Amino acid sequence: MNKRLLVASALLFCSSTILAQEVAYQEYDLDNGLHVILHQDNTAPVVTTAVMYHVGGKDRTEDRTGFAHFFEHLLFEGTKNIENGKWFEIVSSNGGMNNANTSQDRTYYYEVFPSNNLKLGLWMESERMLHPVINQDGVDTQNEVVKEEKRLRYDNSPYGKILFAVSENLFKKHPYKDPNIGYMKDLDAASLEEFIAYKNKYYVPNNATLVVAGDIVIDQTKKWIFDYFSPIPKGVEIIRDYPKEDPITTAIKTKEYDPNIQIPATIIAYRTPGFKDRDAYVLDMISTYLSDGPTSKLYKKMVDVQKQALQVGALNIGQEDYGMYLVYALPVGETTLDTLNVSIEEEISKARTTLISENDYKKLQNKFENRFVNSNSNVEGIASSLATNYMLYGDTSLINKEIEIYRSITRKEIMEVANKYLNPKQRVTIDYLPEEKPAN
Structure with a gap:
């Protein structure tokens, strides 16, 4: 083996070894039930701030499907201290990017910032949890956004409804029988009070996990987390008791x-x-x-x-x-x-x-x-x-x-x-x- 190939092999081995290293983390709970996980990695000056809520498409009542996915959009509208429509502008103007996604089981929001903007990321996520503005204008705006997403991704997309066909045939009782995005008639029929009640039930610290990963100073990060998130009131305990499916015994x-x-x-x-x-x-x-x-x-x-x-x-x-x-x-x-x-x-x-x-x-x-x-x-x-x-x-x-x-x-x-x-x-x-x- 020539020297150049030997060096390349050694570098590859070292790279693989580094990638496979154990992930170190700390975790603890605030008094309001928010679970916090910290991972320090100072190799690059970036930080990810993420909040996962234990709420997804299955968390709904009959005739009120799609609320979790709807809130994925609605909670970008604005807060008491973030002007309506300014969320993405604030993130991008401070060198960051953000996104969110919803499954049948959870909703996940995250920002990636230069590490000197960690405090901003934590403040924004605490604002989303504590001070979201949920009004009829925001509901109406996001209703149209969700309808357009449904048309693009499912109604007018080749093979877009395959998973809908699968879930409605595999499940007859459990909420998994209905699509995560929900039925538009359910969102149209929902009142503003129902949306507010949904937020108050599920988007609470004791139903959430906060993760901060990247170029952080642990003690300073813990202080900011305490300052921004500990004042948020604990929510009522959520009890899930979804119906069990009967076994499929005939094709x-x-x-x-x-x-x-x-x-x-x-x-x-x-x-x-x-x-x-x-x-x-x-x-x-x-x-x-x-x-x-x-x-x-x-x-x-x-x-x-x-x-x-x-x-x-x-x-x-x-x-x-x-x-x-x-x-x-x-x-x-x-x-x-x-x-x-x-x-x-x-x-x-x-x-x-x-x-x-x-x-x-x-x-x-x-x-x-x-x-x-x-x-x-x-x-x-x-x-x-x-x-x-x-x-x-x-x-x-x-x-x-x-x-x-x-x-x-x-x-x-x-x-x-x-x-x-x-x-x-x-x-x-x-x-x-x-x-x-x-x-x-």
Whole structure:
């Protein structure tokens, strides 16, 4: 090996070693119940300030869907001390960027600033929690914003409603049956008082986790956090008691139509346990085994060899109470959806009845090692992982030890979990079709 190659290899090794280092953090609670997690990394002069609220699409009553996603937008409107419409201007003019996102289980807000603006980031998030202005003008404005988002991302987007079709067929009782974005008629019908009540219930310190990650001074950061967040009153304890689903014991076959597509798709879906369950980790590995990359079982067979599918994939969609495991495929030419379903079931059947090879098992372990390292490679990712691990998994230390769960999963366990959840009698098969044209 020449010297140049030797140096490059050494640098690569050092880089990998650094990226894989344990994430150090401190965590504590304020008296009002706000959980705080601090991660110090002084290698670059940037800091991420993030707040995760334990409220998502599932936290609603019947006929009032979509509130959590709506609040993702509404809480950027303004506060008692931030003029309406000025939030993004304040962030960008101080060298920062920000965003937010909502799932069925949580809502996440974050800012990334130069580290000398940490105090500003903390003040803005405390303002969002303590002093949001919720009035009819803001509600009306964001109602139109959400409607436009729904039109762009779902109503007028090819295959945009696939997950809606899956969830409404997998769930009949649990709130996961309804889309995270909600139904527009529910938002239209809601009163201003209902929105205010929703804010007072869920956007409180004892239902939130604050993470500060990056170039910080710990003692100073703690003081600012105390100054800005400790005066916020604690909310009433939130009790969740969502209905349990009956097991699926007979295969379900249905059709859905999408006016935005020309090529149909097949979706085979299974209801699975919530993401804290060990079996959910195993299902992650099964989906990677089946469809991650051109050498995966489904892709190689259906796209490369048999040329049946334009695209095929397996997804394990983790959620807090129940997961959704789905396999989808788009046909080539005259290939029927039933033919795709047969090919998919053949590979899933093998996973249920046969140990995967040692070579495939080693490749899986390598992929999950790589994902684990990459997830902690920057402060934004670390902040998100810390908040998620504490709030949704109940274990902040997963940021350093989650890989041990994947390492401990055996080939036999992969087969057993596939056999437990991915059976023909437990599945929903959806023919996702171009919308039928009316007869002339």
